[in-house]
Amino acid sequence: MPALEGQAKPVSPARDALLETECPADEVLALKQLALLGSMQTNIEVSSSELGDLLETSQQTASRRILSLEHRGLIEREVGVRKQLIRITEAGTEILRKEYADYKRLFEMATELHIRGVVQSGLGEGTYYMTRAGYVRQFESKLGFKPYPGTLNLELQGTEVNKIRLLKASSPLLIEGFRDEARTFGEVFAWKARLDGASACALILPKRTHYTRVVELLAPERLRDRLRLVDGQELDVVVTLQP
Amino acid sequence: MPALEGQAKPVSPARDALLETECPADEVLALKQLALLGSMQTNIEVSSSELGDLLETSQQTASRRILSLEHRGLIEREVGVRKQLIRITEAGTEILRKEYADYKRLFEMATELHIRGVVQSGLGEGTYYMTRAGYVRQFESKLGFKPYPGTLNLELQGTEVNKIRLLKASSPLLIEGFRDEARTFGEVFAWKARLDGASACALILPKRTHYTRVVELLAPERLRDRLRLVDGQELDVVVTLQP
DNA sequence: ATTACTATTCTACGAGTAT
DNA sequence: TATACTCGTAGAATAGTAA
Numbered sequence: 073m074p075a076l077e078g079q080a081k082p083v084s085p086a087r088d089a090l091l092e093t094e095c096p097a098d099e100v101l102a103l104k105q106l107a108l109l110g111s112m113q114t115n116i117e118v119s120s121s122e123l124g125d126l127l128e129t130s131q132q133t134a135s136r137r138i139l140s141l142e143h144r145g146l147i148e149r150e151v152g153v154r155k156q157l158i159r160i161t162e163a164g165t166e167i168l169r170k171e172y173a174d175y176k177r178l179f180e181m182a183t184e185l186h187i188r189g190v191v192q193s194g195l196g197e198g199t200y201y202m203t204r205a206g207y208v209r210q211f212e213s214k215l216g217f218k219p220y221p222g223t224l225n226l227e228l229q230g231t232e233v234n235k236i237r238l239l240k241a242s243s244p245l246l247i248e249g250f251r252d253e254a255r256t257f258g259e260v261f262a263w264k265a266r267l268d269g270a271s272a273c274a275l276i277l278p279k280r281t282h283y284t285r286v287v288e289l290l291a292p293e294r295l296r297d298r299l300r301l302v303d304g305q306e307l308d309v310v311v312t313l314q315p
Numbered sequence: 316m317p318a319l320e321g322q323a324k325p326v327s328p329a330r331d332a333l334l335e336t337e338c339p340a341d342e343v344l345a346l347k348q349l350a351l352l353g354s355m356q357t358n359i360e361v362s363s364s365e366l367g368d369l370l371e372t373s374q375q376t377a378s379r380r381i382l383s384l385e386h387r388g389l390i391e392r393e394v395g396v397r398k399q400l401i402r403i404t405e406a407g408t409e410i411l412r413k414e415y416a417d418y419k420r421l422f423e424m425a426t427e428l429h430i431r432g433v434v435q436s437g438l439g440e441g442t443y444y445m446t447r448a449g450y451v452r453q454f455e456s457k458l459g460f461k462p463y464p465g466t467l468n469l470e471l472q473g474t475e476v477n478k479i480r481l482l483k484a485s486s487p488l489l490i491e492g493f494r495d496e497a498r499t500f501g502e503v504f505a506w507k508a509r510l511d512g513a514s515a516c517a518l519i520l521p522k523r524t525h526y527t528r529v530v531e532l533l534a535p536e537r538l539r540d541r542l543r544l545v546d547g548q549e550l551d552v553v554v555t556l557q558p
Numbered sequence: 559a560t561t562a563c564t565a566t567t568c569t570a571c572g573a574g575t576a577t
Numbered sequence: 578t579a580t581a582c583t584c585g586t587a588g589a590a591t592a593g594t595a596a
Binding site for chain 1: 340351352353356357358359365418419420421476477478480481483484
Binding site for chain 1: 578579580581582
């Protein structure tokens with residue numbers, strides 16, 4: 073191993089970052105139990121065997137939980153001979169708040185869906201479709217802006233792909249299909265959305281498309297210019313759902 | 316061991332009850348993660364290695380989590396050769412909803428505090444104090460009822476004792492102290508409360524009392540008669556907090 | 559690619575106990 | 578009584594791999 077290594081570098085920065093967040097599920101459970109006993113507001117008096125009963129585990133394990141939570145700085149204690157007083161710290165409260173936020177997202181009828189995708193060079197057909205008068209008219213009235221004639225393709229990767237199902241399970245705006253001289257144009261789903269740095273935008277998906285990993289973004293302006301996007305770049309869209 | 320034992324008894328009913336609720340913290344975590352991916356609303360496509368990444372564990376462990384959740388009936392799957400579709404069942408949603416309820420209680424400014432205690436035969440001094448005109452006048456005006464001349468003592472046991480601290484940390488009604496011919500009477504904290512089967516009641520605690528395990532209940536009527544209480548009986552009180 | 563088995567490593571539980 | 582240590586062991590996690 074070269075002697076230089078690890079000199080200027082902080083000792084495993086990734087590991088430090090982990091230590092902050094990494095708290096085993098069992099310990100979070102213990103922390104939650106302590107909080108339910110009121111230790112976010114005041115010192116509480118709990119013996120390790122009482123906590124063990126509440127967590128359906130042994131006194132020894134409960135004691136280890138308490139020690140571990142203390143070492144992580146999530147609780148503070150005053151240990152006497154006959155009793156210990158426990159109080160959850162700000163850091164501990166933060167962990168619980170984070171959990172709460174997760175569950176809140178699940179049940180409080182999420183009105184926003186955050187989607188991350190990779191900017192993809194489209195095949196140009198987007199422009200052809202999105203400039204058909206039959207579509208443009210509806211975009212203007214239903215989305216509230218006149219779209220730039222062209223779409224930005226966003227490819228979803230990994231588990232992000234599931235959000236397409238989620239989108240379709242919400243109530244999308246329906247852009248009706250129509251027929252011109254040459255052919256028919258199918259129905260399109262649309263959702264109002266938000267992009268950091270752009271005024272307004274919308275996410276659209278042909279109704280009949282299944283199993284795609286790609287969604288298209290419409291905006292009043294050319295998003296590639298406005299946001300200085302290049303292919304392969306990651307982009308976050310916030311879709312507004314009406315449940 | 317007697318041959319009779321365990322014959323008529325159902326096979327460990329307590330264990331059956333446990334199996335319903337008992338779900339290891341790590342599995343609840345996995346379930347939550349699946350839910351965050353949208354599997355409460357639709358089928359989602361997650362490989363075990365993707366879930367492993369999200370949970371910061373191995374593909375094998377994630378696979379085991381999925382199998383275990385399925386065996387518990389918390390998720391349903393369609394497993395193909397190249398992909399699996401996962402959806403959370405009603406039972407799974409119930410587990411998550413339960414967790415959510417816990418966290419909600421922690422953060423949504425709990426306006427009620429459930430306290431369980433054991434009915435205790437008092438020493439009779441409650442009656443002496445609670446019939447002093449200086450107190451009675453304030454009870455009537457601040458609690459909204461004329462109290463029966465006597466209190467019901469409730470002894471809190473184990474971790475329930477901590478709720479006394481919690482009570483004091485909220486904003487109690489303050490019954491002011493006073494002086495009569497003979498002596499001085501100290502300040503008393505009071506909280507409006509509810510008892511199943513009784514119209515109105517209040518929980519009171521002398522302000523200066525520390526380290527007590529006993530709280531006293533006031534009501535317009537004799538609670539022992541109204542609720543047919545006997546010493547040693549457990550009783551639940553719901554205290555109304557104003558945070 | 560997947561899922562999920564078997565074998566092996568190793569973490570973490572709880573009995574016993576010191577303080 | 579408490580807390581919290583050591584330590585043997587059960588079971589969980591991962592490596593390797595089959596299907």
